[in-house]
Amino acid sequence: MTVAIRSFAKINLGLRIGPSRPDGFHELLTIYQTIGLHDVIRVSVKHGSGVEIQCADSRVPKDETNTCWKIAEKAMVAAKAKGRVIIEIEKRLPVQGGLGGASANAIATLLGLQRVLKKQLPQSEKLRIAAEVGSDLPLFLIGGTVLGLGRGEQVYPLPDMPATACVIVTPGVGVSTPKAFAQWDQLTLPAASDRISKLGRQLSAWLSGLYSGAPSRFSPKRGRAENPLLNLVRTGIENDFEQVVFPEYPEIEEGKQALLSAGAKYASLSGSGSTLYGLFASKQAAATAAARLEKGGWSAQATVTLPRAAYWTRMGI
DSSP states (O other): OOOOEEEEEEEEEEEEEEEEEETTEEEEEEEEEEEEEEEEEEEEESSSSEEEEEEOTTTTSSSSSSSSHHHHHHHHHHHTSSSEEEEEEEEEEEESSSOOOHHHHHHHHHHHHHHHHHHOOOOOHHHHHHHOOOOGGGGGTTTEEEETTTTTEEEEEOOOOOEEEEEEESSOOOOOOOHHHHHTTTOSSSSSHHHHHHHHHHHHHHHHHHHOOOOTSSOOOOOOOOOOOHHHHHHHBBTHHHHHHHHHHHHHHHHHHHHHHHSSEEEEOTTTTSSEEOOOHHHHHHHHHHHHHHHHHOOOEEBBBBOHHHHHHTOOO
């Protein structure tokens, strides 16, 4: 039996990098948002032992360094199962793109294994395994709009936001996350804890408006319906990685400006990059922008954000 799972990407709606921790990671504060672009993961279990990764993309590791390999080993132990796990990765998302492709692949592998083995692990166990494998894996066990804390592995579902049109731009370079963190540590900036607190206050103001309807300077003007995600980005949230990635890769910053020139209401680097995204007021505006960007020589795709219910429905499990 082979199970196929769609492995959806994420973007980061704001990302603050905090101080270094004793374990070598940094404190982070971010909002993850799943989107409609995806890879496809096929999982089967045969006689034998171990894990086998199959992928036509030569950039994808096929050994124990692959996140799918790591999570498959842990899941088989947790499920007290035996057999050789075969994982086929149909790669459609960029590698080292900041869209969480490898992490989403791992969670799709975990969910696919559950179906193949006909064994359901408790959600707490799946979250534990996911956090052990990587910082941004747990978000894909929730989907939709998700608050990420700690090193990004502490995840909390936020109110399910309506689908929002967006355009993904993929520059022809890859960004190393460890290198980006190392460059960040060399910057002289205001206290990291203050930067975390500022974004926390911005998010609190946004959330209080969602839950209570209380007026705030972030609320839309009376009589104007506002998409909550577009309202969120008007709080001034930013991705700290832009401060180190843009000077190193000017073409990535040019991609952000191209998105804004094409009509994006908000544009940002996703994660440590190199992928950029822009949020648009409508699907038509996003499609028009993507076509314009393609003519300008950019690799651009129009898609939508995936609310939590749509994320789980479209995954195919």
